Amino acid sequence: MPDLSDKTVLNSRLKKSTDNRLLVFLRNYRGFWVIFPVLLILIFLIVYPYFTLIYGSFTSDPPRQLSFSLNALTLEKYQMIFASSQFWSALRNTLVASLGGMVLALVFGVWLAWLTTRTNVMGKKVIGIAAIVPLFLPAFIGALAWSFLGSPQMGIINVFLKEFGLPFKVNIYSMGGIMFVFGLYYTPYVYMFTSGSLSRMDPALEEASAISGASNWTTTFKVTFPLILPAITSSAILVYILMCEVFAVPAILGQPAKLYFVPTVIFNWVRGAPPHDLNLASAMGILLIFVVTILLYIQGRILRKRSYVTVAGKGIRPKEVDLGWARIPCFITALLYLFVAVVLPYIVLIQSALRDYMYIPDVAAFFSTAVMSMKNIQSVFNYSLFWTALRNTIAMAVFVGIVGGMLYLIISYMIHKTKLPGRGLLNYICILPVAVAGLVKGMAYLWAWISLPIGIYGTVWVMILAYISRFTPQGLRAVSSSMVQIHPELEEASRISGSSVAGTIRRILFPLVKPGVFSAVTLVMLLCVRELSTSIFLYTSKSIVMTVLVYDLWESGRWGPVAVTALCLSIVLLGLVILSRTVLKSDLGKK
Amino acid sequence: MLKNKNFNKMIFALLVIMLFSLTAYAEQEGKVVTEEGVFVNDEFIIDRATYLEALAEGDLQLYTAHSLDHEETMIKAFMSHFPAIKVEITRAGGATLHEKMLTEQAAGVLKADVVINSDTNYLQEFYDNGLLLEHLPPSDNLYPEESKIRGYYYPTGASPIVIAYHSMIVSEEDAPKEWIDLGDPKWKGRLGGQRLGGGAMWSMICFLRSQLGVEVIESWGPNDPIMYTSGGGLANALVAGEFSVTNMGLYSGYPMKYDQGAPIELVYPESGCPLYIPAIGLMTLGENTNAAKLFINWYLSVEGQYLLATLRGQYSLRDDVPPIPHVPPLSEINYWIPDPELFLDENLRDTWIQDANRAWGWE
Numbered sequence: 009m010p011d012l013s014d015k016t017v018l019n020s021r022l023k024k025s026t027d028n029r030l031l032v033f034l035r036n037y038r039g040f041w042v043i044f045p046v047l048l049i050l051i052f053l054i055v056y057p058y059f060t061l062i063y064g065s066f067t068s069d070p071p072r073q074l075s076f077s078l079n080a081l082t083l084e085k086y087q088m089i090f091a092s093s094q095f096w097s098a099l100r101n102t103l104v105a106s107l108g109g110m111v112l113a114l115v116f117g118v119w120l121a122w123l124t125t126r127t128n129v130m131g132k133k134v135i136g137i138a139a140i141v142p143l144f145l146p147a148f149i150g151a152l153a154w155s156f157l158g159s160p161q162m163g164i165i166n167v168f169l170k171e172f173g174l175p176f177k178v179n180i181y182s183m184g185g186i187m188f189v190f191g192l193y194y195t196p197y198v199y200m201f202t203s204g205s206l207s208r209m210d211p212a213l214e215e216a217s218a219i220s221g222a223s224n225w226t227t228t229f230k231v232t233f234p235l236i237l238p239a240i241t242s243s244a245i246l247v248y249i250l251m252c253e254v255f256a257v258p259a260i261l262g263q264p265a266k267l268y269f270v271p272t273v274i275f276n277w278v279r280g281a282p283p284h285d286l287n288l289a290s291a292m293g294i295l296l297i298f299v300v301t302i303l304l305y306i307q308g309r310i311l312r313k314r315s316y317v318t319v320a321g322k323g324i325r326p327k328e329v330d331l332g333w334a335r336i337p338c339f340i341t342a343l344l345y346l347f348v349a350v351v352l353p354y355i356v357l358i359q360s361a362l363r364d365y366m367y368i369p370d371v372a373a374f375f376s377t378a379v380m381s382m383k384n385i386q387s388v389f390n391y392s393l394f395w396t397a398l399r400n401t402i403a404m405a406v407f408v409g410i411v412g413g414m415l416y417l418i419i420s421y422m423i424h425k426t427k428l429p430g431r432g433l434l435n436y437i438c439i440l441p442v443a444v445a446g447l448v449k450g451m452a453y454l455w456a457w458i459s460l461p462i463g464i465y466g467t468v469w470v471m472i473l474a475y476i477s478r479f480t481p482q483g484l485r486a487v488s489s490s491m492v493q494i495h496p497e498l499e500e501a502s503r504i505s506g507s508s509v510a511g512t513i514r515r516i517l518f519p520l521v522k523p524g525v526f527s528a529v530t531l532v533m534l535l536c537v538r539e540l541s542t543s544i545f546l547y548t549s550k551s552i553v554m555t556v557l558v559y560d561l562w563e564s565g566r567w568g569p570v571a572v573t574a575l576c577l578s579i580v581l582l583g584l585v586i587l588s589r590t591v592l593k594s595d596l597g598k599k
Numbered sequence: 600m601l602k603n604k605n606f607n608k609m610i611f612a613l614l615v616i617m618l619f620s621l622t623a624y625a626e627q628e629g630k631v632v633t634e635e636g637v638f639v640n641d642e643f644i645i646d647r648a649t650y651l652e653a654l655a656e657g658d659l660q661l662y663t664a665h666s667l668d669h670e671e672t673m674i675k676a677f678m679s680h681f682p683a684i685k686v687e688i689t690r691a692g693g694a695t696l697h698e699k700m701l702t703e704q705a706a707g708v709l710k711a712d713v714v715i716n717s718d719t720n721y722l723q724e725f726y727d728n729g730l731l732l733e734h735l736p737p738s739d740n741l742y743p744e745e746s747k748i749r750g751y752y753y754p755t756g757a758s759p760i761v762i763a764y765h766s767m768i769v770s771e772e773d774a775p776k777e778w779i780d781l782g783d784p785k786w787k788g789r790l791g792g793q794r795l796g797g798g799a800m801w802s803m804i805c806f807l808r809s810q811l812g813v814e815v816i817e818s819w820g821p822n823d824p825i826m827y828t829s830g831g832g833l834a835n836a837l838v839a840g841e842f843s844v845t846n847m848g849l850y851s852g853y854p855m856k857y858d859q860g861a862p863i864e865l866v867y868p869e870s871g872c873p874l875y876i877p878a879i880g881l882m883t884l885g886e887n888t889n890a891a892k893l894f895i896n897w898y899l900s901v902e903g904q905y906l907l908a909t910l911r912g913q914y915s916l917r918d919d920v921p922p923i924p925h926v927p928p929l930s931e932i933n934y935w936i937p938d939p940e941l942f943l944d945e946n947l948r949d950t951w952i953q954d955a956n957r958a959w960g961w962e
Contacts, residue, residue: 365861
């Protein structure tokens, strides 16, 4: 036994023991150091801006400087909101319309996904395209187009109904109208998230059901749909939250009917209607967090203790349901969706782009070329900011898609394929951007990043960072939907065969999640091109983007040039999708 | 590496190009540079010393609430005289622009040289907080006292709020002539309006309430006015026939009627037309003060004012600027400029707008 009274030995022992403890700590928590850089990035991109916003909701003055004080905190804004009758009616309208819209989007989306992936329906490719084309139209433009189509006074649909002597009228300026437009424009999200799961399903259970004598329909409803419940639930929750925060649809279709929604009330407070109060707007904007928390809790309860792994070690090819005589009628239902969600709004846009003004009192006027000219097209193409905006939009979308896609892949891997400490925290941080109403997100980035001495404010970089932050939930969701379906047995087999972690990721995992990653890149690019509420706070004439230009033209009352620019925007979106399909081989419908 | 000889040739070529450019620039139609200073169409714009300093600065940051396409045309016209000064625009709606500027100022990154806001209240707030730099444009005396804070901010133009109706749905005889006529029950469900809050709509409420009485505002309520979020949206909806009559700024109706040929008619009520007046000012925190002075002076000159008036469908408050085609001269309109004390009273503004919202069922 060494002499413990010997100070030198004692000190040496103590040092050794400290070193050991450090080693033990580092060994146990070395994973933390892997996750730490990602966590730092997310703190900068998400936590800090949203914290600033939350802080702003608890103060009387906007947090325009990089300083925080506990003494400034107050519940005044929340008290004002809860005491306001406008808030409760706006909240009720928002929750109800989003619920209706979500149900419609689920019905349309799951139906189209099932048709294209699990049946022998006619015209699968057409249906696949139809299901995602509404994404090419920003909700703002879609709502404007629908106001021309379904207005009770002069809506084009009503003009035709009257011409044919039909005794009913469409009124898009109503709760039902808003639900309908929500449903149409959020169907692509449901389609994207469910079609991937459906196409990658292990058919063993369905085969077992069929062998037990169940009909195709029974198998579909009792086996297939329950198996893709995670995809259905998460897409339902995602679209519900997105509908709750979207501003354009309720503003354009709700306000003429005096229907107020949470985002329209926020808009009024931000834009200067009394009370012009940004702190109040912040408080209202982050109230959505509570709704999101409840929804995520419900999702967790539904999915608890159930495994939804659908890609395992054996090769699979899900069996197609033979629709028989219903092949054509089912195809027609998809065509109907295409007609209503895509063809009708684009007819309005093309008509508007070619007309000097939009007044269509009867069917004859609809087909008349008397007030048609190329004026709107010429005015847009002669507008130098249009070209700047076009260039910026494409460049930023591609950059954000690629850089964001890489970041979302790393985060998704850490969350779903590792046991790293802090991975749960990453997951929660990544949800945050979707839980805050869109209109105040721009303020969050402005308030948070403007004071930082890194010189990004006023450049395209600030917008790029804001986009990467803003679309984290959607991008991560897109990557993760592929990631969670990969059975661990594939990685285990690779490791047993002597492959390193990096080799397993490169040779096994990445090829399997590649479609999901590439789809995430495409999705994020599309979302960037459509984004308005953040850009409006951060752009300058050098970093202007197409949606800001469209909005500016709309505010000036120039509907014709708005239509031309919106059509160009759709072409950009289509081009990006084609580019993704060609270069990345990505398919938004196969996530 | 360039050889010395080539380098010299390049420098020579550049000098020749610069000389040619300068000659062309000096001969730019309408602009003359003398010992006294710069003149555009014989109107004095700026003294020579400031002009030369402006050229040396070479850049200008313009923060504006005017629409981008209008501002771009203005800048092109300005740069046709002063191509050495590059103007960068930051554009947003009045309240958003103001918030953005306050945030930038708090963060110490506000570099705006010139601000144009659609709502004078925001310029007044800047003035009160010492954010506007004193600058007396040569045209100072030509602008009415009630439309400016002398030496600090000036009106970029004035757009009367008028009555507009759809000429293919409403006949001239049936059309409303006065503000009180919009309360006629025949317009029930056929009356449109713009969401209240911004400078234009506050001008209107301020006029109706202070000059014609709250009864006029209340009389519109039973007609259940349909609300739109922007002046542009309102104008489009009128043209589309969503409703038949409305109140709107001339800036929305004029381009619709005269540029696009839309079937709308504008009525200037004899009881008065409130003027909606955006304003321009020089910022203290800008780095290009001389370029900013040159820009403001040109913006407020006859040339700048007339061009802006044609773009935005408005009047200049300078008497010597001719009215734009198709509209009566300002002197023939019973226009109303709000008393600044009334217009800038924020508590009154909130109360009156909320009252109007309630009366029109927009709460």
